Amino acid sequence: MNDAIADIPRWVTALAEWSACLVYISVMRKRVSGVPLVATLIGGLVLMWGIQEFAGTLPIGLWTVGMLLAVAAMFTLIWLTSDVSMREAGDLTARAFVLAELGASLAWQLHYFFLGDAGPTAGGIVLLIATAGTVFAVAYLIERRQFPRDLPLAIDNKALASALGIATATFLVSNLSFITTSTPFSGRIGPELLYIRTLVDLCGFVVLYAQRAQRLELLRVVELQSMNTLLHTQHEQYLASRAAADEVNRRHHDLKQYVEAMRAESDAGARGELADQLEQEIRGLSGVPLDTGNTVVDTMLTSKTSQAAQHGIAITPVVDGSVVDFMDVIDIVTIFGNALDNAIEATRNVSDKDKRLIRVAVYREGAFALLRFENWFGGAVTLVDGLPRTTKDEAHHHGYGLKNIRQAAYKYDGTMTVRVEDGWFVLRVLVPVPA
Incomplete structure (x- = not known):
């Protein structure tokens, strides 16, 4: 020493x-x-x-x-x-x-x-x-x-x-x-x-x-890349859903033509052939697209409603799509796509099938556009910097959807909040509507 x-x-x-x-x-x-x-x-x-x-x-x-x-x-x-x-x-x-x-x-x-x-x-x-x-x-x-x-x-x-x-x-x-x-x-x-x-x-x-x-710094780069990838994926899904909705509208138009032809046809055999063709056209149609007043919102809700139905989940929309007309397409897609994807992922794990519900409300409240997404949760949420702490094993690989939603809200000087109310997980986006 x-x-x-x-x-x-x-x-x-x-x-x-x-x-x-x-x-x-x-x-x-x-x-x-x-x-x-x-x-x-x-x-x-x-x-x-x-x-x-x-x-x-x-x-x-x-x-x-x-x-x-x-x-x-x-x-x-x-x-x-x-x-x-x-x-x-x-x-x-x-x-x-x-x-x-x-x-x-x-x-x-x-x-x-x-x-x-x-x-x-x-x-x-x-x-x-x-x-x-x-x-x-x-x-x-x-x-x-x-x-x-x-x-x-x-x-x-x-x-x-x-x-x-x-x-x-x-x-x-x-x-x-x-x-x-x-x-x-x-x-x-x-x-x-x-x-x-x-x-x-x-x-x-x-x-x-x-x-x-x-x-x-490496983690921030990975996060940015992941968020951009998620945005791109949501936009691609929107484009695919938009194309599918356009196809549904086209086929609805064709159905009207078949109906008019059947009414005008006097021969029973010919009417039978038209009926068979009509039945083939009906197959594959997932339903009539929603009409909220905003085609982007219509597309997202129609697509996600169909996706949710595959898991036995019901989506109930009360939506005035015209309220968000001032927002860019990519921002609408980001908010609706990520919010509904998260809600579907959480709700599909609910054991009680009667509680596999998702509620969507979009309306104007004073000078603000209010977008509210709710799904049955029945648990507790721990918030970290305003976002739920993930329960997944690799926390740093998840949660980008909510971050993208928050960024979209910030773009319009808005806010995003999450909380649990009486067993429901509530995601709330409040954005001022331009004068």
Whole structure:
């Protein structure tokens, strides 16, 4: 052990570890709130302080035991207070540990530079707390942009292993000089030791930050591509439905011609042939298209009603399509297509066939166009940034439909809201109608 200078006081390390945890807890959704949250945070601080004091009594051979206990305490505090998975808590712990090392190291380096190895004084304590506090405040301002509420970044085993590896390597290299001076990478002079530790901790923090920033950027690219693909698919479905509706209208026109010909035909055999031809024309017709006053809305409702019927789902529309005449075709398709696709997917899993219902209402309310889509749900919804948290295994691959709907509403300075009312899942789009 290098005894050139006194090591960081245990209480500084404990406070740094707790503060670093607090930084990442602050940017995450909370598992608890109010008094339980405050009590858990205070308990975490006491536990970390106690572990550091206990570790200080251990012989150098058990040095790693104390560090593992400290990391375990940090993991426990993050997992108990943040609404995250075990892997996500592990990733946050790795980041918090490196940040804690950086804050404590920089604070002690400045203390040594200005006050040397002097024991704790009022001025020294203020300097330590001010330096570490500044580090954690800056880290919070930087890191909060890396944890957007609307784009959760799932941590897989590979990502977790990478973060833990970086944190472990950072800690070992930064503290190497305090263990031995017999390596090419060890420092031998007091200030040099502190500088190396701070610099390595800073590099570790930057690497972890860059790693997450890159993964977040890739996820945003994937999300954008997925949303564009979904928009394209919805539009293609609309075009196909529009073509089918035009075909139905054409065949309806032909049916009228057959009926007129049958009325005018006096020969029974000829009438029989016309009746057979009429029967063949009727086959394959899915029904008369709706007439809401907007052909795009008609097409979407007709198509989705037919799709829902295949799963025993009834769609009951009360729709004034003319209300949304001011909207672009692609935006109407986006809203109706995604809303009804989501409703059909949710309703097809309802065991009670009498409750396989979807209600659609579009009407004008004052200066606004109100679009309301309802389907029987019978459960509870947890909202994250105004959107339901998906129950699917790969959350970051889903939910683009609602995001596209919200973007379409934002385009017209409108809003989209979702909630559960008396067992019904309600999607509501409110858009101001241009004067």
